[in-house]
Amino acid sequence: MIAPLSLSNVLTVAVAVLCLWTSGSQSSGGIVKLWRLAVPPGLAAVVALVLLAGVFNATIAHDAEWAIGAVLGAAIGRMRGWMMCIESDQRWGLVKLPRSVDGLAAAFGLVVLSMIDFTGAALEDPVIEPQYVAAGAALCAGYLVFRAIAMTLRASRAPHVELYDASSAR
Template identity: 75%
Template sequence: MTAPVSLSNFLTVAAAIVCLWTIGSQSSGGVVKLWRLAVPPCLAAVVALVLLAGIFNATVAHDVEWAVAAVLGGVIGRTRGWLMTVASDQRWGLVRVPRTVDGLIVGFGLVVLAMIDFASALLEDAVVDAQHVAAGAAFCAGYLGLRALGMTMRAVRTPHVELYDTESAR
């Protein structure tokens, strides 16, 4: 059973697209504010929770599948984030992140899952079972969340490097 298209379907797709856009700007490498590492995981968590809430006739098995997917994604993301090389400017709260493609792939997967949910609502018939779509989104959110946590922990623990040039900023 699938609910018809509603505002939550549009917002889920919009949040997934914004998540992909924000992770895309980080994946190109360069210097970002430390707090910006948390934006894509927060958006991914919103998408995952909305998709979880959209499951009709939820059972404990559905919740366990969602939780296991989130934990599995988190373990893999934490490992990836911890292995990434970052440079940190603690004075200005800046982090130089490497050019990577893993965040883009996971962000794109989240958009695909949100679009599958949207298509299911549009057709009023499940393209893929809702619990599997929600579990996939939980995997993506767990991956992005703990990847960002790993990168943040690396940034906080690395020696200070000047990333903001006060002479060129004048």
């Protein structure tokens, strides 16, 4: 059973696309403010929770699938976040990220999963069962959240590197 198309389906797709867009700016590498590391994972968590809420006739098995997806994504994301080479400017709260596509791929997975949910709601017949869509979204969101946590912890503990030149900011 699936709910008919509603505003929540549209907003889920919009938040997933916003997550992809914000991940895209980080995946190209470069210097970003430390707080910006939390934007894509926050949006990803919203998408995963909304897709979980869309599962009707939920059972303990469905909830376990979602939780296993989140834990598996968290474990992989934590490992990836600790392996990334980052530099940190402690004074200005800046982080230099390497060029990588892993966060972009996870965000793209969220867009695909939210579009599958949207299509199923529009057709009023699920393309993929909603509990599997929600579990996939939990995997992607868990990856993004714990990758960002690990990168933030590494940035706060990393030795200070001057990333902002105050004399050239005029």
